[in-house]
Amino acid sequence: MKTTRLLAITGALLTMAFSQGLQPTDANAYEFFTGGACSKLKWAGDPLFELSTISFPGQFSRAAIHDPGNTIENVGGHWLDFGWTTFNGNAALKNGDNEIYGASFAQWDMENFAGWARVRKNYVTCKITEVDIVFDSDDLWYRGVPEDYGFNYWQSPYWLTINGQSRKSMRQVALHELLHAAGLRHEDNTWAMMNYGDRPWSNHQPEHQMSPLPDDRRGLRVLYPNSVTENDVAIVNHYVNYDDVSSNGVPRQRQLCVAAGGDGFSDSMFDTYCGKPTKLFVCPGDRIYTRFSIANYSTSSTTVQQRLYFSSDTTLQTFLDTKSDTVWSKSLGAGRHHREGHSFVVPADLFTGNVYNLIMHLESDLPNEFEGNNWIPLRGQIVTANNCNPAFHNN
Ligand SMILES: [Zn+2]
Incomplete structure (x- = not known):
């Protein structure tokens, strides 16, 4: 290419x-x-x-x-x-x-x-x-x-x-x-x-x-x-890579790593998987390692709560999808962005042996904030393992 x-x-x-x-x-x-x-x-x-x-x-x-x-x-x-x-x-x-x-x-x-x-x-x-x-x-x-x-x-x-x-x-x-x-x-x-x-x-x-x-x-x-x-925050799954510079000196933007279980974060935010060593089968209490970027398009500062949802598809339905107990918070000035790296504990109320999509959701404290771009499916999926102790719910 x-x-x-x-x-x-x-x-x-x-x-x-x-x-x-x-x-x-x-x-x-x-x-x-x-x-x-x-x-x-x-x-x-x-x-x-x-x-x-x-x-x-x-x-x-x-x-x-x-x-x-x-x-x-x-x-x-x-x-x-x-x-x-x-x-x-x-x-x-x-x-x-x-x-x-x-x-x-x-x-x-x-x-x-x-x-x-x-x-x-x-x-x-x-x-x-x-x-x-x-x-x-x-x-x-x-x-x-x-x-x-x-x-x-x-x-x-x-x-x-x-x-x-x-x-x-x-x-x-x-x-x-x-x-x-x-x-x-x-x-x-x-x-x-x-x-x-x-x-x-x-x-x-x-x-x-x-x-x-x-x-x-x-x-x-x-x-x-x-x-x-303007009151609007957005989440995306890419960021600028200062180690990948184009021929005339401008660093390129790249997709961030795929969310995954593990014992810790991968070395680079641009590695294939965020979890290291990568674990795609998870149990209650394990952690999912994620990377994403928050963009505050607003003319005001805002505080956003970040929560991970486990979904059977790539659309967020807050009534149906299981949310993490873990919540992270970030304050951003007007017109500022931040690249986030957070881990979220796998909740016990998922079902055993299911494939879950991981959807990251932001909640802003701004009034009348446009919410359509406040969530994004992270790349990749995790599977709830059958042999966990404590176990997930049975189907
Ligand atoms: Zn240009």
């Missing part, structure tokens, strides 16, 4: 200071485009992006751009609008219009890139004046959400193999490029879409499954301040 980089920035040589093993220091990790005397550059008004009807011929294709774009609008005010024209932008770079289209990257010797945001800036006014976003038409793309292709959102990577062909996710690339278009630069020091996003699908409505992470949102709110209050 060839390595891929999500993007290049026109004319900008990124000098990324990075040392391996660096711990996240996300105090103000979001980065803006700079130049001249400008510490940041932003749009003066709402830019209109014209989508090529040749590159994006139908509603499904168009939604691959619109949906991630709308998740940005919900954060930083209405600065992003989409039009729909018949142009084919190949010959028309930097013509004064904001365009989104597909073209062969081979002509620019950029075969390893998937998307490209060409940002034109005015260093006198500190304004962004034009952005063209180009997708590599030599790549095979998938434009929907994972479920459209029979994949689970919680285990879907940036690459999917569909009908034997390797495809890239347009929504992830689109969100990354649109955030560049808003004025955000690459970020190598925290968990963000401006990092090289790999699998940040969350359990949201399809059009919101791919949305800016907390660090991206804080950057947008600084660029385009508004008085909108």
Whole structure:
């Protein structure tokens, strides 16, 4: 599998200071485009992006751009609008219009890139004046959400193999490029879409499954301040891996380990299993080792309770599913995230000889908090052993 980089920035040589093993220091990790005397550059008004009807011929294709774009609008005010024209932008770079289209990257010797945001800036006014976003038409793309292709959102990577062909996710690339278009630069020091996003699908409505992470949102709110209050926390099963750095210095994000029993945590959060030595058959009193990430999208701080549910399927039904007695609590500032590693005691009131899915659930203290993305099935399953002392319930 060839390595891929999500993007290049026109004319900008990124000098990324990075040392391996660096711990996240996300105090103000979001980065803006700079130049001249400008510490940041932003749009003066709402830019209109014209989508090529040749590159994006139908509603499904168009939604691959619109949906991630709308998740940005919900954060930083209405600065992003989409039009729909018949142009084919190949010959028309930097013509004064904001365009989104597909073209062969081979002509620019950029075969390893998937998307490209060409940002034109005015260093006198500190304004962004034009952005063209180009997708590599030599790549095979998938434009929907994972479920459209029979994949689970919680285990879907940036690459999917569909009908034997390797495809890239347009929504992830689109969100990354649109955030560049808003004025955000690459970020190598925290968990963000401006990092090289790999699998940040969350359990949201399809059009919101791919949305800016907390660090991206804080950057947008600084660029385009508004008085909108947001109360939302989410859980996902990936995190940024500072030991896996792309060729231009940005650490990649990776799926976290599969929840499992054991005597302790695995050495790395990116190991295959979180429990070491890995135990998939468990008894009452054993511990399940889990890793996951909490994203506080909110404009306020929050405290979240974290609880593990044992479910016969991958949907959380709090009435039916058995919950852990173990509860962990975490307080997060506005627009902050945290990577969690916790173990949960296996309760005795499970049934013997059953396969259970493990679902992690967050409960936030914020009023009117959107709860749809507060739970996620962790990857993997455990089995309740038959020969336990004390025993589980009998079926
Ligand atoms: Zn980028």
